[in-house]
Amino acid sequence: MDPQGKLVRIQKLGMLEAGSPSLSRAVLSQSPGRRASSSTTRPNVDASSQTPAAFRTLRWCMMLVMQLLKSAVRHAGSRPQCGVERLISSSSHHHRISASGRTHPSSCTDADHPKVLITGGLGQLGVGLAKLLRRRFGKNNVILSDIKKPPTDVYLNGPFIFSDILDYKNLREIVVNNNISWLVHYSAVLSAVGESNVALAKEVNITGLHNILDIATEHGLRVFVPSTIGAFGPSSPKDPTPDLCVQRPRTIYGVSKVHAELMGEYYHHRYGLDFRCLRYPGIISADSQPGGGTTDYAVQIFHAAVKTGCFECNLRSDTRLPMMYIDDCLRATLEILEAPADTLISRTYNINAMSFTPHSLTQEIQKVLPDLKVTYNVDPVRQAIADGWPMALEDSAARRDWGWKHEYDLPELVQTMLTHINTGNQVAQAY
Numbered sequence: 001m002d003p004q005g006k007l008v009r010i011q012k013l014g015m016l017e018a019g020s021p022s023l024s025r026a027v028l029s030q031s032p033g034r035r036a037s038s039s040t041t042r043p044n045v046d047a048s049s050q051t052p053a054a055f056r057t058l059r060w061c062m063m064l065v066m067q068l069l070k071s072a073v074r075h076a077g078s079r080p081q082c083g084v085e086r087l088i089s090s091s092s093h094h095h096r097i098s099a100s101g102r103t104h105p106s107s108c109t110d111a112d113h114p115k116v117l118i119t120g121g122l123g124q125l126g127v128g129l130a131k132l133l134r135r136r137f138g139k140n141n142v143i144l145s146d147i148k149k150p151p152t153d154v155y156l157n158g159p160f161i162f163s164d165i166l167d168y169k170n171l172r173e174i175v176v177n178n179n180i181s182w183l184v185h186y187s188a189v190l191s192a193v194g195e196s197n198v199a200l201a202k203e204v205n206i207t208g209l210h211n212i213l214d215i216a217t218e219h220g221l222r223v224f225v226p227s228t229i230g231a232f233g234p235s236s237p238k239d240p241t242p243d244l245c246v247q248r249p250r251t252i253y254g255v256s257k258v259h260a261e262l263m264g265e266y267y268h269h270r271y272g273l274d275f276r277c278l279r280y281p282g283i284i285s286a287d288s289q290p291g292g293g294t295t296d297y298a299v300q301i302f303h304a305a306v307k308t309g310c311f312e313c314n315l316r317s318d319t320r321l322p323m324m325y326i327d328d329c330l331r332a333t334l335e336i337l338e339a340p341a342d343t344l345i346s347r348t349y350n351i352n353a354m355s356f357t358p359h360s361l362t363q364e365i366q367k368v369l370p371d372l373k374v375t376y377n378v379d380p381v382r383q384a385i386a387d388g389w390p391m392a393l394e395d396s397a398a399r400r401d402w403g404w405k406h407e408y409d410l411p412e413l414v415q416t417m418l419t420h421i422n423t424g425n426q427v428a429q430a431y
């Protein structure tokens with residue numbers, strides 16, 4: 001790591017940015033247009049005597065055009081969309097991307113698409129997001145990365161690279177060598193694991209985030225960092241929790257996520273970083289396991305219901321939390337990544353889908369599997385965390401600004417999860 005060098009680079013970026021308007025003012029003050037006003041007092045001269053001035057004018061015009069072209073190229077680099085896509089995303093209020101991501105126009109070549117790096121990609125969400133983005137942008141344009149060894153099917157399904165977000169130099173090398181234009185930052189230590197290893201959570205969630213933001217700023221990347229219902233605390237309004245309200249979380253996970261929201265927004269305003277952030281509810285998925293959070297029970301109960309018919313829940317039966325099916329979460333992520341910058345009134349949005357308690361989830365699963373038995377053995381650490389979290393998120397700004405709309409409520413969630421897990425089991429048994 002090279003904090004000193006990073007600071008100097010960021011300062012340089014700031015100076016360049018702050019310096020550019022005065023630079024253009026200086027160029028303009030020397031412009032022939034300004035000189036022309038003084039030349040109006042000159043006596044009439046014939047065309048041949050104007051040649052040096054005309055030449056200077058021409059040269060100045062060419063320089064101006066070059067400047068404009070350079071800035072257009074820079075701009076295109078930070079918002080990499082081909083013409084057809086730009087049309088699609090500029091109407092994203094009305095245009096819905098299917099969860100399969102198959103709406104992308106065939107006229108775009110691989111080179112027109114963003115080149116995406118996903119950090120922490122082998123957790124609950126990364127592989128699914130890579131699938132969705134690869135369908136949309138092409139297999140080779142989406143690189144998964146993590147510090148773990150990928151399962152063979154993941155390794156074979158598209159580019160995978162080792163990346164430790166705490167290794168600044170290595171991260172920068174990956175961004176440069178792969179011409180990365182979008183960065184999805186999924187590496188994190190989640191709420192329950194964070195409470196059992198605060199030092200690790202601080203390192204990964206705070207130092208790691210600093211590396212990501214500095215590299216994204218240095219290379220003009222669009223960067224997505226997920227936040228969470230865990231960014232709120234016991235003193236936040238709970239039902240529903242608005243986008244803007246008191247945020248005093250009591251976990252290191254929550255503190256680090258509020259820090260991420262604020263740092264990202266600060267870099268956006270200070271350096272023009274294209275930072276985008278969604279506060280996810282607890283995410284439910286069938287074919288990937290949760291990584292040590294407070295909402296994990298809501299995934300584990302489905303597997304237990306299908307495999308053994310019994311489940312021991314570590315939260316109280318009346319603990320109501322916001323939850324979302326993974327397809328909705330990943331589609332929201334793609335939608336905010338593609339939203340035209342001028343539609344984003346804010347850089348951090350709540351997204352909401354459904355809320356349930358262990359009891360109401362059990363009842364819904366019992367409609368399909370009536371023999372399911374759930375007992376309760378409350379984990380005080382997880383329960384204390386959940387008691388400080390929202391019951392529902394207020395997400396009208398996301399719905400208004402970039403057309404967010406969830407598709408899965410509790411009955412669809414239960415049906416889809418049970419179907420996926422059953423199908424997965426049948427496929428596994430067939431081998």
Ligand SMILES: NC(=O)c1ccc[n+]([C@@H]2O[C@H](COP(=O)([O-])OP(=O)(O)OC[C@H]3O[C@@H](n4cnc5c(N)ncnc54)[C@H](O)[C@@H]3O)[C@@H](O)[C@H]2O)c1
Pocket residue numbers: 119120121122123124125126145146147148163164165166185186187188189190204208226227228229279280281282283284289290291292293295
């Ligand atoms: N899953 C949810 O319910 C949920 C809800 C809200 C927000 N989020 C956020 O979404 C993101 C992804 O969540 P997830 O559930 O996939 O998390 P996860 O815990 O399942 O996966 C995190 C990944 O980060 C990796 N990682 C840890 N240290 C690293 C390092 N030094 N360098 C690179 N990678 C490292 C881990 O190996 C792991 O694969 C996280 O930022 C999380 O906070 C998730």
Ligand SMILES: C[C@@H](O)[C@H](N)C(=O)O
Pocket residue numbers: 190191192228229230253280281282283292293294295296
């Ligand atoms: C809610 C979310 O951030 C994560 N699933 C956790 O429980 O920690």
